[in-house]
Structures are given as C-alpha cells and as structure tokens.
Amino acid sequence: MTQYKAPLRDMRFLMNEVLDYPAHYASLPNGKDADPEMVDAILDGAAQLCEDVLAPLNHSGDIEGCHFDNGAVTTPKGFKEAYRQFVEGGWQGLSFPTEFGGQGLPMSLNLFKSEMMGTANWSFAMYPGLSVGCINTLMQYGSKKQKAQYIPKLVSGEWAGTMCLTEPQCGTDLAQVKTRAVPQKGGSYKITGTKIFISAGEHDLTENIVHIVLARLPDAPEGTRGISLFVVPKFKVKADGTLGERNAVNCGSIEHKMGIRASSTAVLNFDEAEGFMVFEPNRGLEAMFTFMNTARLGTAVQGVCHAEAAFQGALPYAKDRRSMRALSGKKDPESKADALIWHPDVRRMLLTQKAIAEGGRAMIYDALKIGDHMFNASAAGDAEGYKAFDSKLGFYTPILKGFLTEMGLEAANLGVQVFGGHGYIKEHGMEQIVRDARISTLYEGTTGIQALDLLGRKVLMGSKGKCVRDFTLEMVRFARPHLLRRTPLGAMARNLAARAAEWNLLTTAIMLRAPKDREVVGAASVDYLMYSGFVMMGYYWAGQAAKAEELLASGQGKESEDFYRSKVQTAEFYFERLMPRANAHRTGALAPTRSVMQLDNEHFAFA
Template sequence: MPVYRAPLRDMKFLLNEVFDYPSHYAGLNQGENATSDIVDAILTECARFCEEVLSPLYLSGDEEGCHLENGEVRTPAGYKEAYDQYVQGGWQGLSSLEEFGGQGLPASMGLLKQEMMGTANWPFSMYPGLSLGAMNTLQLHGSEAQQQQYLGPLTEGRWAGTMCLTEPQCGTDLGQVKTRAELNPDGSYALTGTKIFISSGDHDLTENIVHIVLARLPDAPKGTRGISLFIVPKFLPNDDGSLGERNGVTCGSLEKKMGIKASATCVLNFDGARGFLIGEPNEGLNCMFTFMNTARIGTAIQGVGPAELSYQWSLAYARDRRSMRALSGKKEPDQVADSLIHHADVRRMLLTQKAIAEGGRAMLYYAARLADHMVAGHLENDQKKVDKYDDKLGFLTPILKGFLTELGNEAANLGMQVFGGHGYIREHGMEQIVRDTRIATLYEGTTGIQALDLLGRKVLLMTQGGAVRAFTLKISNFARKHVSNKAMRPFAWDLLKLSGQWNLLTVRLMLIARKDRDIVGSAANDFLMFSGYVTMAFMWARMAAVALDKLEHGGAESEAFYKAKLATAEFYYERLLPRAQTHAASMLSPSRNLMQLDADHMAFTD
C-alpha cells in the first residue's frame, strides 16, 4: 500500500530560508509563542499524525465511502477514532483565539497543518476544514453572545461547522437563493428550503454540527442584495452549553460522487429549522465572503496536495519498475531492464509534478504571510491594516485557487500516467488521487469564476490594473536585485520581461473591453493561467536565489537538496513557463471567435 511522507525538509526550507518566518512571527502580536522550536515540534507531531493515522485511511475510506442510515450519516471505519485523536491533540484550535480555548498561534500555522492533512487524506481533512471557516465567520461577524455560545465547542472540535450556499436552482449565482427565513416571536428565525452539495453536512464525528446558511427574509430585495446569513445548529444548544432538542434540519440524501467518497456531501432539508441571524439583515453575502475566501485558500491546498502525493507515489514506482533500456544506453546492466526513472519522458512527468508541488507550496506560504497580517489587523482593530492585506490577499486568492487546482489535476493525471496500466487499477491509489482532485477546480467557484473574479473584479473594475502593477513591482524589484548575478540572470531577465508583459496585457484588455465587453469573459481564463505561471516563476526564482547562496556560502550538509532546487527551477523556466506565452496570445484573441456561432447552431441534427 502506498504511504505518505510529510515533506518537512521542503516546508522548513520555505519557512526558514525563503520567507523568513521566524522574523515574521516575531513581528506579530500572536506570534510570540511561534518560536522555531515550537514550530518544529508542531510540524513533526502533525507529520506523525498524518503519516500514521490519516494516510492509512485514505484508500480504505474511498472503498467504503459514507452511508446514510435512518437519516444519519456514518463515516468510514476508522474515521471517528482518527477524529478523536485529532481533537485530543488540540489540532482544531491551533490558530484560534485563546479566549475560546485555542492556542493563539498565527493563521499560517493552521495552513501548514491543513497542507499535511489534506495531502495525507483530503476527504478526512474536509470535516475539520469546514469548521475553520465557520469559526472565522463567527469570530468576525457574530455577536458576543453567539461567539460565547459556539466558538468554544467549535474550537475544541466537539462541534463541527458547514457553509450552506448552493441550492438546486443556483450554484455560483447566489442571487437566486430561495431558502426562506421568517421571524419567530422570540427573535429567532424559521428557515425553510433545500441546500445541495453541502460538504460535511452530516456525519458521526462530532456531537453537533453548526450550519452557516444563506437565506432570504420575506421583505428582502431581489438578488444578492437581499441575502442574510444565519446560524442553524443540528441540535439547539441550551443556555448551559448542553445539547437540547433536534433542530429541523435533516440529510435528505448523499450525493453519488466521482471522488472524495469518504467526505459526506449532503442534500440538506431545512423544515422550519430554527436559526439565528449573523450580522445585519441583507448583509449575508458580505459576511459569507469571510467563509468563502477561507475556503478558497484551503481549496488551493488541493492543488498542492495531490501534486505532492502523486509525485511521491509515482517517484517510488519509477524507481522500482523496470521497462526497456534507456536510449542513452544501459543504466542497470545487471537487471532485465532499466528503471522507468532513466527514461526522459518519465523524467518529464516526474519533474512536472515536482515543480508544481514545490512551486505551489511556495505560493501558498507566500500568501499565508499576508493572511497572518490581515488576521493581526482584525485582532488589533486596525481596519487600515486589514484593508491593506485583504487587498493583497484578495488579488492572489483566485490565482491560488484557480491556477493551483488546475495544475494539481495535471500532476495527478501525470502520476497515473507514470504507472501506466497499473495506474488505472484501484489498489495503487493513483486513480483515486485523480478522482478526488477533480472536484477542486469546481467547488468554491469554478476556474472560470475565479478567472472572472481576478480579471473582471480585482484587476479591471476595482483597481483599473493597479493590483497587477503593485504585484509586478515586487517581482521587478526582486529581479533587478539579482540581474547582475550571472547564475541568477536567466531567472531575473525572464521575470523582468514577464512583469512588463503582464502590465501590457492588462492595459490592452482594458482598452479592448471598452468596445468589446465579452473580451473579459473570453480572456479571463487565459489571464488567470498567465498570472499563475508568472507568480510561480517568481517563487521559483526566490527559491533558486536561496539555493545558490547556500551552495556558495556553506550549505554543504544539504548540497544535494539545493542542487535539486536549482535543477527544478531551471526545468520550470525552460519547460513549463513557456506555456504562459500561449495564454498571452490566446487572451488577446477577439471574443468574436467564441460568440459568432449562433447558439441554435452549436449542434446540428438531421
């Protein structure tokens, strides 16, 4: 059976050498306890939990899946015991406020934990992962009474959380939400409606589940301006914190899915369920964006996770499996054939997986620093600081979610390809990674929605290109600093040219959009992918700079590691980064070639 090994060396390389997290944590009010020793201990213990407890359940959980018995969801064998260990270890409250029982560590520590858990067993990690978003929403928008009642059990992990947005008639277009919320005499609300695709909507891991639900008040304006946000617990809590009567929310069915079968994806029916308003009436979508942005960053991990896992497993297979002789001559003359790893095309696939996994991890850790500052702003009641880092993170979020999940799918499929026919057989686990990963490009907004958010909202509408100019300035400043270094010059020159091109493309699209509004939709996906490739190039250049410095000034004990970093950076720049130019050409192609064919003529039948 394949096993997962946490990439601690690579994680620590990014934390300590590339992004200088020790200094970063030292500058945060909530970072005083995140010393290097404590961070190392947390990473080591989390790696052990993921390797020994979660990873062995990955294949078996998929085989068994979840079951709906008498209206209650049962998770696969071993999940309840694993979750109990998760709670006992205090993992749920790692980055939560101490006043509610958390450990008060920076938000980025939670992301490091989520990455390892998500790579080892993504379906399992979704159960506690959804709770984190509910906790963030309540922390930022809930009343003091709501926080006191719900955040303690959620932080401890005794209760779980969900977000309930999608309905049968609407997915991304939340203006079509029909779930009704009618005021009760006691000030609570009665919610009636059906929600679909609700991850962790019901399960047997916790004693209670707290649903965060979008619904519409009777006198609400039409569209997204008339949506409110509510807390709807599965069991209504009593004043003393104990569980009271069962609420009017039930699981009608489990979705029959392509993958993540050990994660319960539910149809939830709200039949006059008692709920409690979060924030102001008709302001629910603004509150929900807290949850959605959290979920989108979390989903980006499902681009890095499958790339890492499929790389680990396909690398091991390529070393052991022998087939034919290398074109450059026998590599293992004493064997019947050479190992797959000696074949150039197999190397192409393996290095693509490696470049995606490690480059994507760097993108996540770069964004995690921004998230730490934004959270610090909230804790310090410094709205100016919150807005500053929210804007920076908001620009990167659709790139992280859209680009990394698309490349995660590519990496998962390449892993299956390395195995050949054996990759198509369930016992090796490679086809499961492909099935599980496919959803990542769909939920929390498809890649197309992320692309429209990036180009349409963040770049053109909200900042008139300013977001691109600000980020490319960082890239250009880094490149200029290293352009005089002979070893770094190829990376630096490419970054300078790409920075200028990114700005030029943005301006050209702004000008074209004045006459052709469809260009935003037709160019958005290519713009997002171009942005992703350039952002990852920036990360690989930063890693290459550190590796070169270590090799020159005493990193001999890890010489092989740093040389591998440089080789992978060169591979990325020479083999993967050229894809950006295809996206550049495609985004400027007129929307006419997409829209000229009449909808009635898209298909012809005799």
C-alpha cells in the first residue's frame, strides 16, 4: 500500500523561488498575515493532517464505500472523526473573510491545502471542497440575510454545501433543466424536481447541508436565459440561526461508482422544498458560474493529485522490485536481477509522472496568483479589476481543467504499468488511483466541453485570439535572454520562441476557417486544447529550469544541488519526450473537418 508524503520541498520551491509568493502576498490587502513563517506553519500543519489522518483512510474508505439506508447516508469508518479534526483545526475557513469567522488569508493558501488533501484522500477532500464553491457563490451573489444565515456555519465547517445542476435528462446542456420554482408569500419558493450526480449531496459529517440549486420560474423563458438560482437547506434555518424542521429535500439513492467510492454521489428529490432566490430572476447560470469555475480549478488540482499519488506509489516499487538485467550490464550485482528503475522504459514512465505532477503544479500555482487578485477585486467592489482578472483566469481554466485531468489520468495508468500485474490488484492501491482519476475528465464539463470553452468562447469569440497573443508574449519575453545559451535552458528557450509563433499561427488558421466551416471549432477543439496544454506546461517547466540553473550557479548544499539538478533534467525530459506530442495535436487541429463529419450516421454500425 502506498504511503503519502506531502511534496513540501517542491511546493516551497515553486512558491518561494520560482513564483515569489512572499512578494505576491505582501501586495495583497488580505496578505499581510501570510508571511513566510505563517505560510510554512500552515503547510506543515496541513501536511500532518493529510499524512497522519486522511491518507490512512483512503484505501479503507474505498473498500467500504458509503452506506445508504432509507434516505440516510453513512460515510466510511473514520471519516466522521477525521472531519471533526478538520473542523477543529479551522481548515475550512482558511481563506474566507474574518467577518464570517474565517482567517482572512489569500484564496491560494486554501488550494495548496486542498492539493495535499486531494492527493492523500480525494474522496474525503470532496466533502469540504464542494462547500467552497457554495460559500463563494453566496459571498458574491447572496443577499445580506443569506450571507449572515449560511456563510458563518459553512466557513466553520459545521455545515456543508453542494451544487445541484444535473438532472436525469441533462448534464452539460442546462437549457434542458426542468426543476421548477414557484413563488410563495414572504419571498420563498417551492422547489420541485430531481437532481442527479450531486457530490456530497447527503452524508453524516455535518448537521446541515446547504444546496445551491438551478430551477425555473413558472414564467421563465426557454433555454439557459430562463434559469434562476436558489439556496435550499436540508434543514430549514430559523431567524435566530438555529435549525428548524427538515426541508422537503430527500436522498433517493447514491450512485455505485467506478471510483471515489467514499464520496457520496446522491440523487436528490426536491418535493416543494422551501428555497430562496440567489441573485436575480433568470440570471442563475451567471451566478452559478462562480461555483462552476471554483470547481473547475479544484478539478484541475485533481489531475496533479493523481499524478503525484501515482508517482509516489510507483517510484519506491521501481527501486525495490527486481526483474531482468539492465541492457548496459549488471547494476545490482549482489542480486539476481536489477531493480526496475534501471530499465529505460520504466524510467520513461516515472519521469512522465514526475513531469506531469510538477509541471501541472507550477501551472496551477501561477494561475492561483491571478485568482487571489480576482477575489480581492470582488471583495473590494472593483468591478473593472474583477473583470480583467476573471478574463485572464478564464483563459487558464479550461486548459488547466481539461489538459491536467487528461494527463493526470495518464500518470495514474502509468503507475499501474510500473507495477505490472501487481498494479492491477487492490492491495497496492494503484488501481484505485486510476478509478478515482477517471471521473476528473468528466465532471465540471468533459474535456470536449472545456475544449469548446477554450477555443470557441475564450479564444475566438471572447478575445479574437488576444488571450493567446498575451500569453505567448510572456513566453517570448522569458525566452529572449536565454536564446543564445548553449545549455539545456537555451534549447528550451528556442523551442518556446518557436512554439509562441506556432500557437498564434494555429489560432489564426482556425479563426480564418471558422466562418466558412461551422463545424471546425468542434472538430479541432480537443486537439487545440491539448496542444495549448503541452506548450503551456513547457513554459512552466522552462521557468523551473531557469531558476534551478540560477541557484545551482550560486552554490548550494548537496541536497539542494540534487533537487535543482533533477529539475533541469526533468525539464529536459519534458521538452525532448513530451513536448513533441504538441506536433501531433497541431496536425489534428488543422485536419479537414470532413474526416470527422463525412461518415453518414446510418453507416456507424457494429458489423
């Protein structure tokens, strides 16, 4: 069974040496308390919780799963006690305002904690994780009464939150939402309908669950323009903040899933449940995107989590397990065979996992700096600032969610491959990582949906390619000082400069084809997203290599030298072995739409 160890050395390398988080926090209105000493204490405390409390429950929680009995859901053994420790430690309120009982620290600190929690035990992490989006939605769009009524209990972790979008007849296509909201005297609404696939929709960890629900008013227009948003608590809340009677929302069943089995995924039936509108009539989807974008960033983190977990499982096994001799001669002459790690293909798999985990971590950590500014602009009522940061983060989000979850799943599969047949059985825990990772490419919008969002909404319609031009300009600025260097970094810089031009040409080519071919965006979008992901990750690997080369030149202790040298060498591996995949995706994105669309529907056949 794998044992989780928080990757604090790599996290601190990115935060302190590559991305300069100390200066970033010093520039934020809510960052004055996030000094290096405080941040280190938070990281150490979160690591201890994850290593000692959450990780030991990961395998047992998967084996036991959740229990459903007549509408009630019981979480696996140990989860309630672990959640109690999570609440008592104040972990849920880390990045929420002090006026609601939080600690008022920057939003990014919560995501650093969430990464460790997710790698240690993704199923557990989903329970408080869903509450974060609920809180963010109410903070931005809720009334004063709603904020006072719900947010303090959500911030403390005493209550939990959910997001209720999907219905039996619709997933991503929310224009088909049928749940109804009928207005009542006094400002409440009766909510009636069924929601499915509701993560943490019912459980025994908290005394109340606050559901954020999409529904239609009786006179609402058709389509997404007719969707409103409502807050519907499991137990009604009295004027003094105490719990009243049970609301008419009940769990009809929980799903029997491929993975994340210790996280309850519920079917929720609303039978004239009392709810209250959040934001404005028929503008619910706009408000819900706050929740969805939070969840998409959290799902991007999942890609890193599963890559890290798979690497931590595969590496020690590759060092201990012995099979055959290395082609270049005996490496472990005292043994009958050499360790797996001496074989080039095993090293390829391990380096791929390492490159995905550490490259993805760098991508997310830099995006979180934008998120910190965005949340501060929102809190300050700076509409223009919020819009600018939201637009910039909006470019990152589909790439992070789509690309990193696909790559995290690949890393998880490689973990099984390193173990061989032993990876396919339960006792080592590697197959669980694959099962848990598989959902990440599906929920909060499949990879195809993320790709359409990136290419269609963000690049072509939203900015006419400006978001790509802005990012590639950053790439060129980074590359320029290193172009003539005869070092690994010089080769990376020249590659990035060429990719910057290529990315813009690819974007322009699709943009010119789109008016003549209505299907080109759908046909090209996933290849375009994956191309963008490989190039973006290359930029962040080059940045890590540049800082590592700089620190190596300045003279470090042997342990640090080994760490920095591994950074440069992993970056070399990425550019020579993984970055070339971008070429195939570019070719696919430019291929004629005809090859996708020409086969008649009736000619799709089994035989």
